[in-house]
Amino acid sequence: MNELRPIRNTLLDVRDLHTHFLTDTGTVKAVNGVSFEINRGERVAIVGESGSGKSAMAMSLLRLLAYPGKIVSGEINLEGRDLNRMSERQLNGIRGREVGTIFQDPMSSLDPVMKISHQMIPPIMRHLGIPEDHARAQAIGWLDRVGIPDAVRRIEAYPFEMSGGMRQRVMIAMALSCKPRLVIADEPTTALDVTIQAQIVELLKELTAETGAAMIFITHDLGLVARFAHKVGVMYAGKLVEFGPVRDIFANPRHPYTQSLLDTIPPVDQPERRRLAQIPGFPPDMKLAIVGCAFKERCAGAHRQCFEAAPEPTPRGPGHAAACWLPEGLGSGRQVERALIPPIEPAGEAGEDRVVVEINDLHKHFTGRSTLPWRKPSAVRAVNGISLRIRKGETLGIVGESGCGKSTVARLLLGLDPATSGDIFIDGMAQMVFQDPSSSFNPKMTLSNIIQEPLVVTGWGTRTEREARVRELLGQVGLDESYMHRYPSQLSGGQRQRVAIARALALKPSVVVADEPTSALDVSVRAQIINLLVDLKQQLRVSFVFISHDLLTVSYISDKIAVMYLGEVVEYGPADEVFRNPAHPYTQALISAVPIPDPVAEEARTAKPLSGELPSPLNLPAGCSFASRCPKATDYCRSHKMVLKPYSKTRETACHYAS
Amino acid sequence: MAHLSIPLPARRSIHFDVSGFNGLIRLLTNRRVQLALLILGPILFLTIFRPYLPLPGPLETNLRAMTKPPSFEHLFGTDRMGRDLLSRTLAGVQISMFVGFAVALLSLTVGLVMGTLAGFFGGVIDRVMMTITDIFLAFPSLLLAIGLVSVMGTGMLPVVLAISLSDVPRFIRLQRSLVLTLRSRAYIDAARTVKASQLWLMSRHIVPNTIAPLLVAASIAAANAILVEAGLSFLGLGIMPPAPSLGNLIRDGQTYLEQAWWISTLPGTVILLIAISLHFLSDGIRQVLDPRSRK
Numbered sequence: 001m002n003e004l005r006p007i008r009n010t011l012l013d014v015r016d017l018h019t020h021f022l023t024d025t026g027t028v029k030a031v032n033g034v035s036f037e038i039n040r041g042e043r044v045a046i047v048g049e050s051g052s053g054k055s056a057m058a059m060s061l062l063r064l065l066a067y068p069g070k071i072v073s074g075e076i077n078l079e080g081r082d083l084n085r086m087s088e089r090q091l092n093g094i095r096g097r098e099v100g101t102i103f104q105d106p107m108s109s110l111d112p113v114m115k116i117s118h119q120m121i122p123p124i125m126r127h128l129g130i131p132e133d134h135a136r137a138q139a140i141g142w143l144d145r146v147g148i149p150d151a152v153r154r155i156e157a158y159p160f161e162m163s164g165g166m167r168q169r170v171m172i173a174m175a176l177s178c179k180p181r182l183v184i185a186d187e188p189t190t191a192l193d194v195t196i197q198a199q200i201v202e203l204l205k206e207l208t209a210e211t212g213a214a215m216i217f218i219t220h221d222l223g224l225v226a227r228f229a230h231k232v233g234v235m236y237a238g239k240l241v242e243f244g245p246v247r248d249i250f251a252n253p254r255h256p257y258t259q260s261l262l263d264t265i266p267p268v269d270q271p272e273r274r275r276l277a278q279i280p281g282f283p284p285d286m287k288l289a290i291v292g293c294a295f296k297e298r299c300a301g302a303h304r305q306c307f308e309a310a311p312e313p314t315p316r317g318p319g320h321a322a323a324c325w326l327p328e329g330l331g332s333g334r335q336v337e338r339a340l341i342p343p344i345e346p347a348g349e350a351g352e353d354r355v356v357v358e359i360n361d362l363h364k365h366f367t368g369r370s371t372l373p374w375r376k377p378s379a380v381r382a383v384n385g386i387s388l389r390i391r392k393g394e395t396l397g398i399v400g401e402s403g404c405g406k407s408t409v410a411r412l413l414l415g416l417d418p419a420t421s422g423d424i425f426i427d428g429m430a431q432m433v434f435q436d437p438s439s440s441f442n443p444k445m446t447l448s449n450i451i452q453e454p455l456v457v458t459g460w461g462t463r464t465e466r467e468a469r470v471r472e473l474l475g476q477v478g479l480d481e482s483y484m485h486r487y488p489s490q491l492s493g494g495q496r497q498r499v500a501i502a503r504a505l506a507l508k509p510s511v512v513v514a515d516e517p518t519s520a521l522d523v524s525v526r527a528q529i530i531n532l533l534v535d536l537k538q539q540l541r542v543s544f545v546f547i548s549h550d551l552l553t554v555s556y557i558s559d560k561i562a563v564m565y566l567g568e569v570v571e572y573g574p575a576d577e578v579f580r581n582p583a584h585p586y587t588q589a590l591i592s593a594v595p596i597p598d599p600v601a602e603e604a605r606t607a608k609p610l611s612g613e614l615p616s617p618l619n620l621p622a623g624c625s626f627a628s629r630c631p632k633a634t635d636y637c638r639s640h641k642m643v644l645k646p647y648s649k650t651r652e653t654a655c656h657y658a659s
Numbered sequence: 660m661a662h663l664s665i666p667l668p669a670r671r672s673i674h675f676d677v678s679g680f681n682g683l684i685r686l687l688t689n690r691r692v693q694l695a696l697l698i699l700g701p702i703l704f705l706t707i708f709r710p711y712l713p714l715p716g717p718l719e720t721n722l723r724a725m726t727k728p729p730s731f732e733h734l735f736g737t738d739r740m741g742r743d744l745l746s747r748t749l750a751g752v753q754i755s756m757f758v759g760f761a762v763a764l765l766s767l768t769v770g771l772v773m774g775t776l777a778g779f780f781g782g783v784i785d786r787v788m789m790t791i792t793d794i795f796l797a798f799p800s801l802l803l804a805i806g807l808v809s810v811m812g813t814g815m816l817p818v819v820l821a822i823s824l825s826d827v828p829r830f831i832r833l834q835r836s837l838v839l840t841l842r843s844r845a846y847i848d849a850a851r852t853v854k855a856s857q858l859w860l861m862s863r864h865i866v867p868n869t870i871a872p873l874l875v876a877a878s879i880a881a882a883n884a885i886l887v888e889a890g891l892s893f894l895g896l897g898i899m900p901p902a903p904s905l906g907n908l909i910r911d912g913q914t915y916l917e918q919a920w921w922i923s924t925l926p927g928t929v930i931l932l933i934a935i936s937l938h939f940l941s942d943g944i945r946q947v948l949d950p951r952s953r954k
Contacts, residue, residue, distance in 0.1 A: 411848075414852045415852065416848050416851055416852065430852065431852055431853075432849060432852055434845040434848075434849065435845075439844055439845055439846075440844075440846055440849065441845075441846050442844075442846045442863070442864050442867075443868065450846075453849075453850060453855070453863075454853040457850070457853045457855045457856075458853060503849070507853065
């Protein structure tokens with residue numbers, strides 16, 4: 001990164017790009033004057049929340065926008081040729097050949113009825129002008145390089161025969177197969193699990209370095225940026241508000257939005273817990289004309305000038321520019337208002353609290369129908385013998401990759417599904433907060449009726465008493481009373497999640513089960529919800545079960561953590577200890593896969609990402625279920641099952657070689 | 660207090676809600692609905708107020724004005740027995756409308772109840788019901804109606820029952836599929852965690868969210884029923900003469916098509932207009948209800 005770059009090293013030069021979506025209800029100015037440059041072989045990350053225009057910008061670069069979207073003005077110079085003025089025909093020679101693309105959802109970006117070979121080979125033949133057998137050999141070579149085992153055979157597979165991670169590898173192989181000079185990746189790892197995400201990011205990094213391709217990486221995950229990028233552009237309301245080298249952006253951000261965004265991330269090392277910074281309010285409506293700076297309503301440093309004119313990006317350092325009137329952004333105002341969260345009582349004292357949830361040897365098997373009547377049907381062991389205890393006021397975090405059974409545990413706890421065997425004792429009631437705020441409410445009911453429903457169903461109080469309770473609950477979750485008569489569709493994701501929490505608290509439950517409550521939310525809103533949960537935990541002494549794949553958030557909010565793998569708890573203990581000093585190899589791998597928003601720490605990271613994928617829960621291995629991916633596994637592990645055993649005073653782990 | 664109150668945001672996605680007043684406004688401002696009402700409105704008005712209009716009764720014969728072409732005196736002309744065709748057509752529309760409405764209401768109600776039960780409870784109930792509906796769906800609906808009418812006899816009630824019977828399986832299927840997608844929604848699970856009864860789940864969470872698509876289907880079924888009734892009457896299986904129905908009016912006129920074109924053509928045009936406007940209506944309802952179709 002230190003070598004001097006002559007000017008002609010510029011690969012892509014985007015000048016004042018404007019993209020609008022012409023809808024019936026108004027013109028959405030999705031991209032509103034974006035300019036940046038990318039040098040050869042450079043990895044540039046574009047970060048922003050949903051609606052910031054980052055995807056519209058990326059798609060504009062190759063003019064891949066769907067109908068109502070239109071590039072209104074701007075230049076997209078790829079090595080001196082303006083892609084915006086090219087004919088569709090000329091552009092097709094560039095798409096795939098010089099610029100490769102990787103899309104977010106590997107499930108829908110491959111044609112489901114075509115074999116991989118049919119999707120990969122013809123483009124290589126066309127773009128590189130080589131005969132089919134050569135193209136096939138190259139395609140197989142690329143599949144091999146992206147880590148697809150047995151590529152010669154797998155190239156004849158259909159997409160549905162592959163897992164999500166595998167399909168994304170195929171997408172990468174396809175994008176790189178014509179040796180493009182630029183790769184545009186639009187959230188390529190968002191749909192994947194942490195350990196798979198780590199593999200894919202590592203792969204992209206290696207392959208682009210190897211082929212010398214530059215890369216534009218669109219993401220909302222600041223941690224990934226730190227791991228991956230040379231340069232970072234931060235988008236807000238259709239504009240690049242800050243652009244610069246990755247270290248500068250993280251160590252010395254100059255735009256208030258970037259600064260706030262970085263502060264909303266739960267810290268990795270937490271000797272004491274502080275409230276997360278939160279960005280108040282919402283992004284502006286992109287249909288309305290924005291006067292002045294788009295961020296002014298949410299900015300602590302906003303002053304008169306911000307309301308009058310929009311700041312242009314101005315240099316703040318070598319290659320570093322920010323669009324803010326204030327030279328330092330929020331400057332020293334950045335660290336204020338972050339109250340200390342009183343530390344949780346040590347285990348000894350908490351031990352006097354009563355246990356509100358006790359789970360003993362819980363099993364849940366889903367039995368399929370067997371194809372042959374005399375054959376025993378196969379069973380998926382979603383939950384395979386777990387035992388947990390939750391005390392009053394304690395938050396238990398359950399982490400694990402998709403398919404590990406964490407959501408099944410939640411459903412069993414709530415009594416939504418019957419357990420196959422084992423016991424659950426709940427002292428009081430369990431209530432839930434759902435993952436997807438867009439489908440978790442009945443669209444035909446007002447918020448007042450939604451929050452009241454548990455009260456009405458259980459016959460609690462009179463009508464006026466219930467309404468008073470709804471007001472009280474809305475106040476507790478920080479919503480105005482005027483929301484009572486609104487419909488869910490009129491709320492933002494964060495507000496809906498507040499309503500979900502209010503509803504869950506209506507009957508004063510002893511435990512609230514929150515299944516991925518923040519994963520559908522934007523970074524800035526996520527911090528608001530996490531702070532709210534922390535406050536409620538302190539005020540109401542209610543227990544939470546916090547289920548997530550986001551380790552940083554779980555370790556921030558939880559007192560205890562249970563790490564699940566294939567239906568079993570492999571490690572259990574106090575959150576700080578588990579996170580700082582994981583004992584089980586799976587926990588270690590999971591934690592090392594978590595992207596940390598600190599480029600210096602990311603560079604120093606040496607651990608290799610976990611290889612391989614989850615084995616099928618249909619036929620679990622006889623021994624330790626993690627043995628197939630474990631770096632420490634021995635033959636003993638493969639044949640002998642390990643149960644959760646005390647590891648230290650406070651912790652339990654299920655590994656033969658933990659100590 | 661650490662919470663902050665958040666200002667009300669601009670409305671982002673406008674989810675349309677049929678039950679409210681807002682829904683009615685949106686329905687009435689839809690182009691297709693307006694077009695449908697523009698055609699249906701006058702027809703309905705004349706049909707309802709026919710007894711009070713200066714028209715001869717539909718069965719009243721006038722031997723001095725037999726087979727007269729349309730004139731100021733008889734806007735639709737007269738038939739070979741001197742009966743006023745406008746009066747007869749409007750009386751026929753009355754029957755058609757009744758049949759359409761009755762069939763839509765009957766099949767909607769039965770479909771709603773049975774489809775909800777099948778979709779919600781699944782298992783044996785579902786399998787039995789689906790087998791029966793599949794058997795019914797295997798017959799072409801007009802053929803089924805003809806068969807049933809020839810068994811049950813002619814007249815209004817058998818016609819309504821026959822057409823409904825061939826429509827009900829479609830409604831059951833539709834409702835069942837709607838219920839199946841709703842059944843796994845998070846808000847159903849949320850209600851179940853507070854031990855809400857099955858009746859509560861169905862009446863508060865499932866049925867209200869299926870009404871909209873069912874209404875669309877019902878308006879199509881009404882248009883279809885009007886056409887099927889006309890068809891049955893045309894074949895001499897529906898409403899029997901001398902009672903007028905759009906179908907038997909056309910049948911009456913077809914033998915004199917060369918001498919007296921108006922006897923068949925004008926009632927036929929009215930059927931066409933009614934069917935088209937009901938389709939416009941259903942299209943409009945669908946557009947209003949389905950946010951994705953709005954561009």
